[in-house]
Amino acid sequence: MEPGHTPVDLQTTTRRAFGLSVREHTMTVPWDWHNPGGTLEVFARELAAEDAGPDTPVLLFLQGGPGNPAPRPVELGGWLGEALRHHRILLLDQRGTGRSTRLDRHADETLLDAAHLSLLRADSIVADAEALRAGLGVDRWDVLGQSFGGFCITTYLSRHPESIRYAYFTGGLPAIDVHADEVYRATFARLAARHEAFYRTVPWAERRIREICHHLNNSDERLPTGERLSSRRFRTIGIELGRATGFHSLAHLLDAPFHDVRGEKRLRGDTLAELGQRLSFEANPLYAVVHESIYGGSTPGPTAWAANCVREEVEGFEENLDPVRDEKFHLTGEHIFPWQFEEDPALVPFRRVAEDLAQREWPRLYDEASLAGAPATGAAAVYVDDIYVPMEHSLATAARIRDLRPWITNEHQHDGLRADGENIFRRLHAMVRG
Known part of the structure; x- marks a missing residue:
């Protein structure tokens, strides 16, 4: 059953904030659009x-x-402020997150x-978006996707290309015809190069990383949540x-991690507290749980813990x-590795x-014929050094979308939209009109 043909209960409230009109939309949709039964709120x-x-x-x-x-x-800078000059903006909580029936261990x-x-992939998110578009009476809209959001746009252009006027991608496009193994071979290769750059920039970092991991292999260090910290978890x-300030952020974390207590090393309390925040999936468990499933269906076979194997x-x-x-x-x-579901209490x-x-066979998310004929015009910021979404896969997919204009740049890391969103959105906005 197609979204738009299934009635949804859409409720809207209005208030003011930041000098803007803020409308909050809540709709009830089926968990499974192909077999409506149970429902969730979006x-x-x-x-x-x-x-x-x-x-x-x-x-x-x-x-x-x-x-x-x-x-x-909480403020209107960055891409949001720039986009508000031209658009009404809809910030969608994808199913299972935020106020869209959040799923976590509680x-x-x-x-x-x-x-x-299994119903949290791009196809279900796109179906929810289509229901929202129809419910709001919008004929066609523009779509901006960051990282996995760009994966969702690619599915959107495959399923409902007529609903999108302009498509903006930041942080990559999905590989649409390679197995997850190949995706991770590319990300590990790109990460290795990024690692060497980090070690050149912060010459003492490698020694400190090795020192901490050796210590964790031989000592019982506990995170604030009570579980023992392993070296393999520390390495994550x-x-x-892959972030703009990542080298500096890690350098600060590694700068002075130990107490020396009568000749014995112990990790400092502030170090353990910061590691606890960085390593826990309490705030976003679905990132780990469904992460590899977003690559499923591009080729036959399950993802089968691809990152762990590669x-x-x-x-x-x-x-x-x-x-x-x-x-x-x-x-x-x-x-994401299977042992994280044993070591992280949130998982x-x-x-x-x-x-x-991990062992499931997934249906395809992308349709090459629809992508090749999509009426939307698109622009994509593709980052040369991206360790999250490899440039070569992004460009291969971009070439299959009828009117997608790539901007290839080494000025940004994967989080470019957060770091310099105003300029990135302004450039993409101009590209689709050029």
Whole structure:
């Protein structure tokens, strides 16, 4: 059953904030659009300038992730302020996040199964967006997607190309015809290069990383949440290397991590507190739970813990490296591993369902014929050094979308929209009209 043909209960309230009109939309939609039964709530916040009229174009923002809610702005700078000059903006909480029936370990346990968590991919998010568009009476809208949000746009152009006028991608496009293994081979290769740049920029960082991991292999250090910190979990802080300020952020974390108590090393309390914040998935468990499922269906076969398998092929990333003796020793990046569902209390309740999703055969999310004929005009910021979404995969997919104009730049990391959103959105906005 197609969204737009299924009635949804759409409720809207209006208030003012930041000198803007703020409309909050809540709608009830089926969990499974192809087999309507149980329902969930989906929420979107609409922001509009005082002089915006009903003919002002609507821009739907699709957040990166997966598993992250839409931004909760407290000021109107960056891309948001620039976009408000031209659009009414809809900030959609993707299903399972924010006010869209958030799923975490404290939620209704009957919703934390594979039947529900398998319905959090781009196809279901796009169906929710289409229902919202129809419910609001919008003929066509513009769409901005950051990272996984761009994956959702690619699905949108495959399923409902007639609904999009302009498509803006930041932080990459999905690989539409390669297995998750190949995606992770590319991300590990890009991360290795980024790692070497980090070690050149912060020459003492490698020694400190090895020192901490050796210490964790031989000491019982506890995070504020009570669980023992392992060296393999510590190594996942490498996700920071893909962000604009990542080198400096990690350097500060690694600068002085230890107490020396009568000749014995102990991690400092502030170090453990910061690591606890960085390493816990309490705030966004779905990011871990459904992460690899976003790559499913591009080729036959399950994802089967692709990142965990591929890491063993790439020198410096293997799980059981010796931090003292092995020649290369790297942190890991945007990679999810099965043991995280044993070590992170926020993920323990999802251990069985994560295994189920890893072994599942997924339907395709993308249609090449629809992409090739999509009437929308698009522009994409593609970052040369992106360790999250490899440039080569983004460009291969961009070439298959009828009128997608790539801007290839080494000025930004994956979080360019957060770091310099005003200029990035202004450039993409001009590109689709050039």
